[in-house]
Amino acid sequence: MANVAIVGGSRGIGEAVARHLVAKSERVLSVSRSASKYGEWIKADVSTLEGVNTVAEAAGEGVLDSLLYMGGTWETNAFTSSYSFTSCPDEDIARVLNVNLLAPIRIVKALLPALRKSSNPKIIFMGALSGRDNFPSREVANSASKFGLRGVVHSLREELRPDRISVTVINPGNVGTPEVLSDLTEIGAPATDAIPLKDLLMIIDCVLCLSRQTCIKEIDVPAMSSKGA
Numbered sequence: 211m212a213n214v215a216i217v218g219g220s221r222g223i224g225e226a227v228a229r230h231l232v233a234k235s236e237r238v239l240s241v242s243r244s245a246s247k248y249g250e251w252i253k254a255d256v257s258t259l260e261g262v263n264t265v266a267e268a269a270g271e272g273v274l275d276s277l278l279y280m281g282g283t284w285e286t287n288a289f290t291s292s293y294s295f296t297s298c299p300d301e302d303i304a305r306v307l308n309v310n311l312l313a314p315i316r317i318v319k320a321l322l323p324a325l326r327k328s329s330n331p332k333i334i335f336m337g338a339l340s341g342r343d344n345f346p347s348r349e350v351a352n353s354a355s356k357f358g359l360r361g362v363v364h365s366l367r368e369e370l371r372p373d374r375i376s377v378t379v380i381n382p383g384n385v386g387t388p389e390v391l392s393d394l395t396e397i398g399a400p401a402t403d404a405i406p407l408k409d410l411l412m413i414i415d416c417v418l419c420l421s422r423q424t425c426i427k428e429i430d431v432p433a434m435s436s437k438g439a
Contacts, residue, residue, distance in 0.1 A: 213274050213328075215239040215265065217256055217317060218281025220246040222387045223336060223410065227280055230411050241265050242281075256281065256313040257305070266320040274324035276332040276418055279317060283309045284352040295350050303351040310355030315362055326373055330422045333366070334414060335359055337381040339432055356381075360428065367427060376424070378417050382431040385410055405433050 214231055218224030219240030228240045228248035238249030245251055252268045254261035283306055314335055325331040340347035341356025363379040370377060384390050386404035410431065417426060 212236045213239075213272065214249075214276045214278065215241060215269060215274055215321065216249065217241045217265070217277075217279045217313075218336075219249060219251075220244045222280075222389060223385055223407075224278075224280035226387065226407050226411065227278060227414060230414075239265070239268055241268075256317060257308045259316070262313070262316045262320050265317060269321055269324045272324065273327040274321055275328040275330065276334070277318065277321055277325060278334045278336075278414070279314045280336045281309060281313070282336060282338075284349055289349065293348060295348070298351070306351040307355050307358075310352070311358045311362070314359065318366065325375055331373070331375045332418055333375060333377045334417055335363060335377075335379040337379040337428075339381050339383050339430065341381060342430060363427060367425065374422050376417070376420065376422070376426075378426050378429065380410070380413060380417075380429045380431060382410060383433045402435050403433055405431055 212235060214235045214237070216224055216228050216231070216238060219228035220242035221244070224242070225246065225248065228238060228246060232238050232248045239252050240246035240249035241252045241254050241256065243253065243255050245253075250268075252265055254264040256262055256265065318333060325333070337359050338352070338356045339345050340349065340353045341360050345353075347353045360379055360381075363377050366377045382405055384404040386407045390404050413429060413431065417429075420426070
């Protein structure tokens, strides 16, 4: 893994991935609105075309071996009893669809020239179990965006087949970031309701290390004791 771009590298899963890959990569572009502690921070709001262009300019005309879109957002009060679709502001819906679905499409398009120069290019999206069929999630915009991201992966796989660019979406349940573990503690749920962060990092390592002859389209990763398992 030489040159890597990580979108959403300042917090949560993205920060953990940036921290993990810095020691294994020649260059890590950590893209986020707030400062990232790991890699080369690229300040950009990828929900805008200006932000996408900023990332493309930072990548430059060189080689990009891996693009990991780890960013994501959800509606106000999502995953709590206070969430209500009928009272969800239109701005919330548009923001979630923009960040979770439109931005990944734009980022891939902008970085394709750099990815095509790699000897083993990889694209990894962070999806969610809520994007799987029949998963009991009430958050309409978030679920729609994650369903859509799966469609993006399947279509890109066909479109990029001649380039042999691997495209994968990982659909986890709760992941044991500090933020998630704090939320679980607050509601009295055990930490075992979350996937250990190290397990997710191992899965990402596996995808990145596969040869160019192999492509894994989707990986579902529920916690053993949570819904979706």
